[in-house]
Amino acid sequence: MMEDPMPKIEIYTKSTCPFCIRAMRLLDMKGVEYVEYEVSGGGEKKAEMVQRAGGRTTVPQIFIDDEHIGGCDELMSLEMDGKLDERLKAA
Template structure:
């Protein structure tokens, strides 16, 4: 069973779109997207969880992957597939 994928996003965010596309190419069908631009409390939660202010912030299961650049680097190393395998 694939772990839950959670992504903090905002409405217009090309990096969020690229992250979602990459995850979908790796077989992720469901992404729980949390819109921080619509709910300031969610932005505060994201900052407290990650220490970062930018979106996207991506979690695969309990693992904080980081933003799009972090996700892409992990993907090049084959680590995204391992994280998604559980």
């Protein structure tokens, strides 16, 4: 039986952001791999984040399989509603 491929998880962060740390801690607890983009200095990745996140400029901005989840609050809401594990399984 083949194992389900992991979803692609991306998170845009700033190093000093407590919400980013909290979101990554939850993902770490879930044992999932993710790609972190540090956007403290602005630049191309920050512009990419704003564009992908529909104009949102706050961090973190989280994407699962290219679907915009939102920020830390939205990630925590998914967890509280019992829907995060489902999302973290391959789509």
